[in-house]
Amino acid sequence: MLNIQTFSKDDFDRYCSHLVQTHPLVHCMTNDVVQEITADVLLAAGASPAMIIDEHESADFAAIADCLLVNVGTLTDDRYKAMLLAVEACCRHSKPWVLDPVAAGLLPWRDERVSELARKKPTVIRGNASEILSLAGMGQGGHGVDSKDDSRDAVNGAAALAKRYDCVVAVTGETDFVTDGKRLLSVSGGDVMSTLVVGTGCSLSALVAAYCAQSDCPLEATAAALKMAKLASETAASVSQGPGSFHPAYLDALYRLARNHF
Amino acid sequence: MLNIQTFSKDDFDRYCSHLVQTHPLVHCMTNDVVQEITADVLLAAGASPAMIIDEHESADFAAIADCLLVNVGTLTDDRYKAMLLAVEACCRHSKPWVLDPVAAGLLPWRDERVSELARKKPTVIRGNASEILSLAGMGQGGHGVDSKDDSRDAVNGAAALAKRYDCVVAVTGETDFVTDGKRLLSVSGGDVMSTLVVGTGCSLSALVAAYCAQSDCPLEATAAALKMAKLASETAASVSQGPGSFHPAYLDALYRLARNHF
Amino acid sequence: MLNIQTFSKDDFDRYCSHLVQTHPLVHCMTNDVVQEITADVLLAAGASPAMIIDEHESADFAAIADCLLVNVGTLTDDRYKAMLLAVEACCRHSKPWVLDPVAAGLLPWRDERVSELARKKPTVIRGNASEILSLAGMGQGGHGVDSKDDSRDAVNGAAALAKRYDCVVAVTGETDFVTDGKRLLSVSGGDVMSTLVVGTGCSLSALVAAYCAQSDCPLEATAAALKMAKLASETAASVSQGPGSFHPAYLDALYRLARNHF
Numbered sequence: 001m002l003n004i005q006t007f008s009k010d011d012f013d014r015y016c017s018h019l020v021q022t023h024p025l026v027h028c029m030t031n032d033v034v035q036e037i038t039a040d041v042l043l044a045a046g047a048s049p050a051m052i053i054d055e056h057e058s059a060d061f062a063a064i065a066d067c068l069l070v071n072v073g074t075l076t077d078d079r080y081k082a083m084l085l086a087v088e089a090c091c092r093h094s095k096p097w098v099l100d101p102v103a104a105g106l107l108p109w110r111d112e113r114v115s116e117l118a119r120k121k122p123t124v125i126r127g128n129a130s131e132i133l134s135l136a137g138m139g140q141g142g143h144g145v146d147s148k149d150d151s152r153d154a155v156n157g158a159a160a161l162a163k164r165y166d167c168v169v170a171v172t173g174e175t176d177f178v179t180d181g182k183r184l185l186s187v188s189g190g191d192v193m194s195t196l197v198v199g200t201g202c203s204l205s206a207l208v209a210a211y212c213a214q215s216d217c218p219l220e221a222t223a224a225a226l227k228m229a230k231l232a233s234e235t236a237a238s239v240s241q242g243p244g245s246f247h248p249a250y251l252d253a254l255y256r257l258a259r260n261h262f
Numbered sequence: 263m264l265n266i267q268t269f270s271k272d273d274f275d276r277y278c279s280h281l282v283q284t285h286p287l288v289h290c291m292t293n294d295v296v297q298e299i300t301a302d303v304l305l306a307a308g309a310s311p312a313m314i315i316d317e318h319e320s321a322d323f324a325a326i327a328d329c330l331l332v333n334v335g336t337l338t339d340d341r342y343k344a345m346l347l348a349v350e351a352c353c354r355h356s357k358p359w360v361l362d363p364v365a366a367g368l369l370p371w372r373d374e375r376v377s378e379l380a381r382k383k384p385t386v387i388r389g390n391a392s393e394i395l396s397l398a399g400m401g402q403g404g405h406g407v408d409s410k411d412d413s414r415d416a417v418n419g420a421a422a423l424a425k426r427y428d429c430v431v432a433v434t435g436e437t438d439f440v441t442d443g444k445r446l447l448s449v450s451g452g453d454v455m456s457t458l459v460v461g462t463g464c465s466l467s468a469l470v471a472a473y474c475a476q477s478d479c480p481l482e483a484t485a486a487a488l489k490m491a492k493l494a495s496e497t498a499a500s501v502s503q504g505p506g507s508f509h510p511a512y513l514d515a516l517y518r519l520a521r522n523h524f
Numbered sequence: 525m526l527n528i529q530t531f532s533k534d535d536f537d538r539y540c541s542h543l544v545q546t547h548p549l550v551h552c553m554t555n556d557v558v559q560e561i562t563a564d565v566l567l568a569a570g571a572s573p574a575m576i577i578d579e580h581e582s583a584d585f586a587a588i589a590d591c592l593l594v595n596v597g598t599l600t601d602d603r604y605k606a607m608l609l610a611v612e613a614c615c616r617h618s619k620p621w622v623l624d625p626v627a628a629g630l631l632p633w634r635d636e637r638v639s640e641l642a643r644k645k646p647t648v649i650r651g652n653a654s655e656i657l658s659l660a661g662m663g664q665g666g667h668g669v670d671s672k673d674d675s676r677d678a679v680n681g682a683a684a685l686a687k688r689y690d691c692v693v694a695v696t697g698e699t700d701f702v703t704d705g706k707r708l709l710s711v712s713g714g715d716v717m718s719t720l721v722v723g724t725g726c727s728l729s730a731l732v733a734a735y736c737a738q739s740d741c742p743l744e745a746t747a748a749a750l751k752m753a754k755l756a757s758e759t760a761a762s763v764s765q766g767p768g769s770f771h772p773a774y775l776d777a778l779y780r781l782a783r784n785h786f
Contacts, residue, residue, distance in 0.1 A: 023667075025667060025668045031313070032294060032297050032313065032315070032556060033297040033298060033301055033313050034298070035556050035557040036298060036557060036558070036560060036561065036722055036723065037298065039557055039722035039723075040720075040721065040722050040767065040768070040771075043719075043720045043721070043722060043767060044720060044766065044767050044768065048667060048668050048669075048670055049668070049669075049722070050627065050668035050669045051555070051556065051557050051597065051598055052598075052627075052631070053556070053598050053600070054598070054599060054600045054601075054633075056601075056633040057599075057631045057633050057634060060631050060632070060633075061630070061631060064630065064668075065668065073313065074313055074314075074315050074316070075316060075319075076315070076316045076340070077316075077318075078600070103312065103314075106323070106326065107314070107319045107322050107323060108322070109316075109318040109319050109322075110319060143287060143310060144287045144310050144311070144312035144326075144327065145310075145311075145312045146310055195305075196302075196305045196306060196517065197302065197305070198298055198301035198302050198305060198311070199298065199301075240514075241514045241518075242306065242513060242514030242515075242516075242517035242518060243302065243305060243306050243513050243514070243517055244302070244306065244509065244510030244511060244512060244513025244514040244515075244516075244517070245510045245511070245513075245514055247302075247510060247513075247768065248510060248768030248769045248771060248772060249768060249769070250768060251766060251767050251768025251769075251771075252764075252765045252766030252767070252768040252769055253766075253768075254766075254768075255720065255766035255767055255768070256765075256766060293575070294556060294559050294575065294577070295559040295560060295563055295575050296560070298560060299560065335575065336575055336576075336577050336578070337578060337581075338577070338578045338602070339578075339580075365574065365576075368585070368588065369576070369581045369584050369585060370584070371578075371580040371581050371584075372581060405549060405572060406549045406572050406573070406574035406588075406589065407572075407573075407574045408572055457567075458564075458567045458568060458779065459564065459567070460560055460563035460564050460567060460573070461560065461563075502776075503776045503780075504568065504775060504776030504777075504778075504779035504780060505564065505567060505568050505775050505776070505779055506564070506568065506771065506772030506773060506774060506775025506776040506777075506778075506779070507772045507773070507775075507776055509564075509772060509775075510772060
């Protein structure tokens with residue numbers, strides 16, 4: 001069992017400055033449900049999103065962008081083909097890419113493709129406890145796209161997965177954990193209201209990609225993205241009356257965190 | 263002509279408690295425009311959304327989920343094929359499913375597919391007056407996706423349609439009407455501002471699916487979903503300055519209605 | 525070099541009255557990211573949106589609607605085929621249509637299709653400076669979907685483009701410019717916060733289409749749409765704390781501008 005190190009606000013500040021100054025271009029190949037919130041989160045946080053999704057363009061654009069997000073939420077044959085081309089271009093050009101294995105463990109067709117993607121050298125895999133446990137071969141699937149498991153119970157699975165694929169694995173929940181198989185960081189904070197707004201998890205994976213752009217340490221860069229979301233969630237929860245008002249307040253809070261580093 | 267029974271706030275409360283306690287998993291196959299608001303409405307109201315849209319997965323997931331929404335707003339051949347597979351899986355597994363016949367009566371290709379879906383034993387058909395009249399063979403089409411007709415004028419068409427397909431038909435508008443061909447419920451309230459926010463109607467069909475999950479009486483379950491939307495619209499309109507602020511206020515209001523039943 | 529005429533608030537008021545009274549039906553074929561904000565902007569501003577995207581329906585619906593928006597943000601072969609059919613139907617039925625050449629100049633496959641669309645007699649081309657310069661053959665591409673260039677530097681390119689395709693060209697930025705190659709209008713105002721909300725540009729192209737419906741002067745109709753967005757952005761910025769709260773405030777402001785003309 002790895003020792004848990006707490007990732008602090010000061011650690012976050014350093015990475016946030018880097019993000020704001022480099023203004024990374026994030027190539028997003030994500031599901032149909034979260035396109036808007038994903039773009040809005042990246043813009044608020046100081047990055048630049050671009051959704052280029054077709055097989056005719058995805059590899060070309062992966063070579064131009066600073067990083068890539070691949071999220072399998074509403075996967076189809078066409079989108080998957082384009083994702084593989086983008087992922088391979090990332091590997092050729094040494095660009096970081098993040099895999100969000102939405103609903104892994106529920107449906108065989110999806111699981112085959114998620115496994116194939118996981119073998120293509122993602123920089124980071126970011127999922128909830130059920131998804132990470134499923135990928136690690138220890139799970140039984142979630143409740144649709146929601147987790148049935150606690151993030152704490154997925155830490156060993158995350159570490160095993162990180163070693164198997166030589167990547168960073170982030171398992172998010174009430175407390176988030178990030179590991180590369182050697183170190184284990186915990187990120188606390190946040191608010192449960194974020195689970196009632198669709199896309200807070202999916203857009204977080206995009207934010208992880210942004211933080212990993214031009215970073216030497218994807219482990220800490222990932223923790224910085226998670227910390228930003230936790231901090232913004234706390235602020236948003238303190239000023240909102242429900243999930244509806246939480247959504248704009250969350251974007252405003254991300255924006256103010258980023259602005260402190262302009 | 264059927265007698266009109268008013269569906270009350272007390273009736274609603276009973277169904278809302280059931281929804282919150284059972285936290286149904288709602289399989290959403292809906293149009294590209296309303297994905298986010300559909301998921302957000304379900305989350306706020308105490309249900310769990312999952313958008314599984316591809317033919318490789320839609321039947322498998324329909325067997326896992328508690329109910330299904332089929333909305334033809336941005337129909338394509340691929341999405342239609344996947345919808346048919348999901349609908350057939352619902353029928354095999356006795357899961358309720360809701361048909362939202364967006365823009366029925368305007369375009370022949372769509373109308374053929376909507377008719378085919380209507381014959382596949384939907385639990386509920388939910389549409390505006392123009393759509394319901396068109397399906398009943400009494401209409402002349404709407405203004406794009408908006409209704410040209412008053413919901414009151416579609417009551418007879420709704421009852422005829424309910425008898426023809428042995429299902430519940432809900433026609434929504436200034437006053438909503440729900441019928442199974444034998445009983446006719448009316449649901450009043452709401453605010454016209456909801457018509458200026460895209461997806462309030464489409465997400466309402468998803469909410470109808472959620473209420474019908476594990477319900478013995480889809481007629482009343484449908485009315486309960488409509489009542490929840492009416493109540494939340496009134497609250498949202500009273501605190502908002504236009505359609506922009508109405509949207510988050512509507513989600514907050516749904517959330518508070520659901521929370522009263524935790 | 526053309527003389528610059530300022531498009532005033534009074535000019536805008538006249539066109540806004542026309543829009544509100546005619547309530548045009550806007551056929552939107554746009555990218556996956558901005559579907560919701562595009563529909564919400566049109567509804568708030570007094571128009572009626574409908575997203576009909578498939579090749580089986582796009583030509584039929586183009587004949588029914590009052591105008592068409594074509595936005596290539598998340599272009600695929602299928603969507604492109606349907607767009608061409610819709611554009612050709614618009615030309616046959618003398619309906620105005622607007623081309624939004626998202627990310628023109630970055631990717632060869634997209635550029636070929638954007639050029640083909642530009643040759644199909646759009647009423648208006650609306651883009652940022654990098655996109656317009658690229659189409660005019662004077663550019664070097666943007667930073668993903670964002671502009672690297674100032675709108676002022678694209679005025680000559682816009683005028684050349686307008687003459688080449690015999691259409692109106694709008695280049696938007698800190699100040700917007702609209703030209704038909706003979707006259708040049710400038711539209712000032714707005715707020716930089718709008719650049720941190722995804723879809724403010726794309727939905728503006730839809731608003732341009734709405735204003736061009738049943739207009740004798742697409743040059744001024746386009747400027748009116750741009751002015752409406754500038755005015756709404758200023759109001760929204762004055763009452764919001766970041767991009768999250770800007771979004772609903774922007775829709776509310778559009779709604780109030782339209783309401784003044786009911």
